[in-house]
Amino acid sequence: xxxxxxxxxxxxxxxxxxxxxxxxxxxxxxxxxxxxxxxxxxxxxxxxxxxxxxxxxxxxxxxxxxxxxxxxxxxxxxxxxxxxxxxxxxxxxxxxxxxxxxxxxxxxxxxxxxxxxxxxxxxxxxxxxxxxxxxxxxxxxxxxxxxxxxxxxxxxxxxxxxxxxxxxxxxxxxxxxxxxxxxxxxxxxxxxxxxxxxxxxxxxxxxxxxxxxxxxxxxxxxxxxxxxxxxxxxxxxxxxxxxxxxxxxxxxxxxxxxxxxxxxxxxxxxxxxxxxxxxxxxxxxxxxxxxxxxxxxxxxxxxxxxxxxxxxxxxxxxxxxxxxxxxxxxxxxxxxxxxxxxxxxxxxxxxxxxxxxxxxxxxxxxxxxxxxxxxxxxxxxxxxxxxxxxxxxxxxxxxxxxxxxxxxxxxxxxxxxxxxxxxxxxxxxxxxxxxxxxxxxxxxxxxxxxxxxxxxxxxxxxxxxxxxxxxxxxxxxxxxxxxxxxxxxxxxxxxxxxxxxxxxxxxxxxxxxxxxxxxxxxxxxxxxxxxxxxxxxxxxxxxxxxxxxxxxxxxxxxxxxxxxxxxxxxxxxxxxxxxxxxxxxxxxxxxxxxxxxxxxxxxxxxxxxxxxxxxxxxxxxxxxxxxxxxxxxxxxxxxxxxxxxxxxxxxxxxxxxxxxxxxxxxxxxxxxxxxxxxxxxxxxxxxxxxxxxxxxxxxxxxxxxxxxxxxxxxxxxxxxxxxxxxxxxxxxxxxxxxxxxxxxxxxxxxxxxxxxxxxxxxxxxxxxxxxxxxxxxxxxxx
Ligand SMILES: Nc1ncnc2c1ncn2[C@@H]1O[C@H](COP(=O)(O)OP(=O)(O)OP(=O)(O)O)[C@@H](O)[C@H]1O
Numbered sequence: 001x002x003x004x005x006x007x008x009x010x011x012x013x014x015x016x017x018x019x020x021x022x023x024x025x026x027x028x029x030x031x032x033x034x035x036x037x038x039x040x041x042x043x044x045x046x047x048x049x050x051x052x053x054x055x056x057x058x059x060x061x062x063x064x065x066x067x068x069x070x071x072x073x074x075x076x077x078x079x080x081x082x083x084x085x086x087x088x089x090x091x092x093x094x095x096x097x098x099x100x101x102x103x104x105x106x107x108x109x110x111x112x113x114x115x116x117x118x119x120x121x122x123x124x125x126x127x128x129x130x131x132x133x134x135x136x137x138x139x140x141x142x143x144x145x146x147x148x149x150x151x152x153x154x155x156x157x158x159x160x161x162x163x164x165x166x167x168x169x170x171x172x173x174x175x176x177x178x179x180x181x182x183x184x185x186x187x188x189x190x191x192x193x194x195x196x197x198x199x200x201x202x203x204x205x206x207x208x209x210x211x212x213x214x215x216x217x218x219x220x221x222x223x224x225x226x227x228x229x230x231x232x233x234x235x236x237x238x239x240x241x242x243x244x245x246x247x248x249x250x251x252x253x254x255x256x257x258x259x260x261x262x263x264x265x266x267x268x269x270x271x272x273x274x275x276x277x278x279x280x281x282x283x284x285x286x287x288x289x290x291x292x293x294x295x296x297x298x299x300x301x302x303x304x305x306x307x308x309x310x311x312x313x314x315x316x317x318x319x320x321x322x323x324x325x326x327x328x329x330x331x332x333x334x335x336x337x338x339x340x341x342x343x344x345x346x347x348x349x350x351x352x353x354x355x356x357x358x359x360x361x362x363x364x365x366x367x368x369x370x371x372x373x374x375x376x377x378x379x380x381x382x383x384x385x386x387x388x389x390x391x392x393x394x395x396x397x398x399x400x401x402x403x404x405x406x407x408x409x410x411x412x413x414x415x416x417x418x419x420x421x422x423x424x425x426x427x428x429x430x431x432x433x434x435x436x437x438x439x440x441x442x443x444x445x446x447x448x449x450x451x452x453x454x455x456x457x458x459x460x461x462x463x464x465x466x467x468x469x470x471x472x473x474x475x476x477x478x479x480x481x482x483x484x485x486x487x488x489x490x491x492x493x494x495x496x497x498x499x500x501x502x503x504x505x506x507x508x509x510x511x512x513x514x515x516x517x518x519x520x521x522x523x524x525x526x527x528x529x530x531x532x533x534x535x536x537x538x539x540x541x542x543x544x545x546x547x548x549x550x551x552x553x554x555x556x557x558x559x560x561x562x563x564x565x566x567x568x569x570x571x572x573x574x575x576x577x578x579x580x581x582x583x584x585x586x587x588x589x590x591x592x593x594x595x596x597x598x599x600x601x602x603x604x605x606x607x608x609x610x611x612x613x614x615x616x617x618x619x620x621x622x623x624x625x626x627x628x629x630x631x632x633x634x635x636x637x638x639x640x641x642x643x644x645x646x647x648x649x650x651x652x653x654x655x656x657x658x659x660x661x662x663x664x665x666x667x668x669x670x671x672x673x674x675x676x677x678x679x680x681x682x683x684x685x686x687x688x689x690x691x692x693x694x695x696x697x698x699x700x701x702x703x704x705x706x707x708x709x710x711x712x713x714x715x716x717x718x719x720x721x722x723x724x725x726x727x728x729x730x731x732x733x734x735x736x737x738x739x740x741x742x743x744x745x746x747x748x749x750x751x752x753x754x755x756x757x758x759x760x761x762x763x764x765x766x767x768x769x770x771x772x773x774x775x776x777x778x779x780x781x782x
Contacts, residue, residue, distance in 0.1 A: 031094075032188055032220035033059040033082060038091035040077055040243070051077045052088070053243035059236065062218040064210055066231030066251075068267060069240030075224045076117060078240075079190050082222070083620045084108045087779070096187060107188070109622030110138045115181035115191045116620075119173050120613035122391070123166035124398040127158060127176050130165060131183055136387030137621045138184045148183040155209055157202060171197040178206065180617070182213075189213070189221045195230065207233050228264045239267050246270045380627045388623065388631030395605075396635060406601070406639055410593045411646035417589050418655040422582030425533055429469045431479035431488040432461065435496045443472070451556035453503040457494035459552070460522070463544040468537065483527055490526040490537060495519050574660075574744040586657040587666075587738035588711030591731055594644050594670050595677035596705075600698045602636050602681025607694040610685070625775050629768075633678055640674040660745030665753070666738055672760040673734045679767035680730065686774040709735055730767075733759040 040052035051074040059065045069075050080086045081093055084100030084107055095112070098105035106112070121130055128149060135145035149161055156175040165173055178194050189210070195203045211233055213219040223234070231237055232251045239246045247254065247270060251263060258266045397403050436457045437443040447455035447462075461470060471488055473479035479491040495501065501520035505512050524541065528534045550560040569577070609615045615628065644667060651657045659666055681698065688694040706712070708722075709731035715723055726732055737756025740746040746753050 030061060031058055032061045032063070032096055033057065033065075033222070034092075034094045035078070035082075036092040038078070038081065038093065039089045040074070040081060040086070041089045042077075051243050052081070052091075055091075055240075055244050057238055057245060057248065059220060059222060061220055062214055063235040064214045064221040064223065064233065066234035066237045067222060067224045067240060068228055068231055068237060068263070069224075070271075071226075073240045074243040075240060076192055079114075079192055079222065079224065080616075082107075083112055083114050083190055085616060085620060106622075108620045110184060111187045112620065113181040113184065113186035113189045114617065114620040115178055115189075115194050116613050116617060117192045118613035119177055120617040121165045121173060121177055121180070122395060122614065124164060124395060126164050127153075127161040127179075129394065130176060130180060133387055133391050134180055134184065134621060136390065137384055137618065137623060139381075139383045140184060145183070148185075149179075152179040152183055155205065157205075171199070171202075174198060175202070182209075185217070185219070187219060189219060189223075191221065191223045193224055193226065195225055195227060203227075203230060228267055229262060231263060237263065239270055241271055241274055246274055380624065380630055384623050384627050385630060385634075388618075388627060389634050392605075392631055392635035393638075396639065407642050407646060410597050410643040411650045413593050414589065414647045414650045415654070417585070417593075418582060418651065418657075421589075422580055422585055424467055424580075425536055426467045427469060428467055428533060428537060429471050429488045430537070431473045431482055431491040432470045433473050433476050433479045433491060433493045434458070434461075436494050436498050439474075443474075449551075449555060451552070453499050456499040456502055456548075456552070457522075460545065460548045461492075463548040463551075465540045465544065468540060480525060483525065486527070488527075489530075489533055490524055492541070493523040493525075495521075495523075498522075579743070582655070583657055583743060584739075585712060586651055586655075587742050588706075588709065588731075588735045590647055590651060590670055591673045591735050591738055592706050592709070592711050593647055594640065594674040595731055596698070596702055597643055598636060598640055598674045598677030599681040599684065599701070600695070601639070602632060602678045603684040603688070603694040603698050604681075604691060605636075606632060606682060606685035607688055607691050611690055626772075629682060629771065632682070633675075636678045636681075637671075637675065640671065640678070644670050644674060657742070659742045661741035662747055665748055666741045669734055669737050669741070669753075669756055669760065672757060672764070673731065676730050676734075676760050676763045676767065679764050679771065682771045683767050683774065686771050686778065705729060705731060708732070711735060730760070730763040 035055055035057040038052045038055040038057075039050060041048050041050050043049050053074075055074075055078065057078075067075050067078070077086065081088055082095055082100060084095075084105075087101070093100060095107045096105070098107070100107045108114075122133070125133065128146075131145055131149050132142065135142065152158065153161060156179055158175055158179065159168060159172055165176060168176065174194070174197050178191070181189060181191060181194075195206060198206065207230060210221050210223065214221055214235070223231075225231055235250060236248060237251055237254060238248045249257070254263065254266050255261070258269060260266050260269065396406065434443070434445070434457050436455060437445060445455065445458035445461070447458040449459070464470065470492075471482075473482065473491070476491065476493055479488070479493070482488045483491055497519060501516055504516050505520040508516070522541075522545070526534050526537060546564065549564065553560045553562055571577075572579075575583070606615075618628065619625070648663075648667060648670075652659060652663075680701075684694050684697045688697060708718075708726045709729045710726060711731075715726045715732065718726055734756040737753045740750060740752045748754050748757070
């Protein structure tokens with residue numbers, strides 16, 4: 001039957017799928033898998049290494065194929081190419097009649113069951129939840145999933161199905177992984193070392209099951225194993241070495257042909273015979289030994305492709321593959337497609353280079369592959385999206401610790417910021433040296449509040465804010481010493497005749513002389529190492545003088561403003577006098593908290609999933625990358641709504657930061673920025689291979705982004721050339737928008753507000769496009 005999902009035709013057995021059914025798979029296809037002259041190169045430039053080296057393979061439908069080979073010979077690479085997770089540099093792969101990854105091939109998808117080497121299971125899920133997740137991906141009926149669970153539990157001796165995977169032993173976990181590959185009854189089973197860590201009895205039962213699947217249901221099985229002897233039960237064995245198949249035969253024929261008692265000995269014999277034939281070996285050998293020694297190296301045997309390894313190019317023309325696939329193909333070289341490979345081994349600069357150059361015939365294959373894959377974006381399927389979203393929610397909410405952290409961390413961060421930032425400093429010690437006081441009278445500060453010029457120094461000190469602690473010192477030198485030792489933030493000094501000199505200064509007006517001016521001054525020496533404290537103390541002392549002077553003028557029945565600076569700050573257009581720094585920072589903080597939480601969460605979850613092989617497993621099951629992205633975005637977005645709500649509540653209600661504009665608009669812009677953060681997190685996840693590098697990148701972006709975006713300092717304070725960089729940051733305009741809403745009460749009709757919205761949307765699209773480009777480039781590079 002044919003299930004059309006997400007714009008791609010996927011063939012799934014009829015009895016298990018939800019909804020309408022259709023025709024089965026192409027019965028005319030005799031071979032389940034054919035691989036022709038597969039070349040797969042990892043690395044670039046000097047590090048190029050051909051992991052698949054002109055490999056040919058033919059697997060009949062319904063056969064069990066044992067793929068044997070030493071560690072690192074390329075088995076997993078070959079399997080990942082078969083399931084469409086990697087692409088060849090050249091050569092051809094046909095799986096179940098079609099090239100993997102082409103629309104409607106069902107590979108990757110429900111036609112194939114893949115058990116990767118790594119566990120690739122959600123550790124917090126129970127066995128039932130694990131199978132149900134994949135059941136939803138394949139759109140299977142839950143009744144079928146449950147009956148399969150019961151059957152496989154018995155067959156594989158699984159523990160109770162409600163046990164979380166993380167509580168199972170290593171062997172039990174591998175059996176669950178095996179069950180995931182089996183349970184949807186795919187036409188082709190690809191198992192990468194399924195029997196590792198499994199006891200002999202269970203291994204026997206697993207092989208029996210594979211034989212049963214092959215004989216009674218016609219399913220094809222490809223299985224890699226390091227236990228060579230267990231592969232005797234396979235119909236065909238492919239022995240692999242250095243990216244090539246040495247032989248492809250039935251176990252009995254191999255034993256008869258080589259007259260050896262075990263497959264292990266056959267493998268050993270073939271390996272010894274093959275020594276020096278691998279291109280990689282030859283390249284390494286030739287690249288590392290002088291030419292006169294290289295000439296004496298053993299020459300490759302006649303039945304293998306011959307190559308020259310001198311300074312000139314050597315071309316290997318390989319004949320067209322025998323399309324009559326009824327006979328088993330020789331392992332290497334004689335039955336291959338028209339692919340010319342140029343091997344360039346250069347011993348210049350002690351470096352060697354391997355180049356794969358496609359010929360005309362090879363170009364056709366490449367072109368076909370290109371046509372079928374490039375820029376094919378299928379519509380997301382509803383059932384796969386449902387499965388992914390459910391799975392993401394289960395992962396998020398399963399662990400109560402993570403749940404609490406997720407929701408309360410941003411609110412906690414907002415609290416920490418609000419408690420610690422932007423407030424006036426208190427307990428600032430200032431040394432007071434008042435030479436007006438008489439030491440013989442115990443330096444007592446007696447002053448009157450009427451219009452008399454007496455002890456004005458003491459009268460002034462009364463107006464200094466409580467934030468300053470006044471510490472009396474007897475002399476300027478001891479006070480300055482205290483300042484140098486860090487005991488006080490500054491020294492305030494009044495001269496002997498401060499009051500008299502001030503009186504003269506007042507009465508003389510413009511005729512006053514400079515000596516009088518100097519003697520009537522209040523001299524201050526500050527420890528200016530802390531700019532913020534310096535600014536605050538200066539402001540408070542000037543304010544104190546203003547208040548003192550007004551009070552004195554009032555008591556003398558003069559105009560209080562007389563003699564005051566002729567500069568006045570009237571009521572502000574927006575905001576209020578002495579707007580606290582916290583109010584300036586709050587919008588930037590809200591946005592940066594939500595943004596960076598989204599960045600690190602998205603990047604972390606996504607990379608972890610990929611690193612554990614979970615992403616690969618889902619993709620092999622037919623999930624598309626766009627669906628994975630949407631699934632994560634839906635999940636993260638709901639988490640973000642909760643986080644944003646808590647951050648706003650914390651800022652507005654607990655710390656009473658006023659929002660003069662439309663709160664809904666402010667929340668909308670914050671959520672948009674969270675979305676930008678998620679997209680940036682996705683970009684990090686697509687760029688990074690492991691959690692550490694993702695974490696490093698997201699952390700590395702935190703400080704520059706926060707600082708450049710004007711969270712804690714006005715952009716107007718940056719060098720002129722740097723401002724364009726600041727405005728190009730994803731957060732800058734959004735922060736300006738939020739600030740305009742919070743402090744000015746502006747609405748969406750103002751450019752400053754809607755610019756933030758438009759630029760956030762533009763960033764979302766730009767980042768998503770970058771993600772898709774990186775995904776595509778990495779897919780082709782891998
Ligand atoms: N992404 C990669 N980039 C570079 N080299 C890689 C990559 N993946 C695998 N290799 C290398 O390719 C070679 C073949 O790896 P592969 O995993 O296919 O071997 P294998 O036969 O499956 O080994 P094992 O039996 O140990 O699993 C190894 O040398 C490996 O280091």
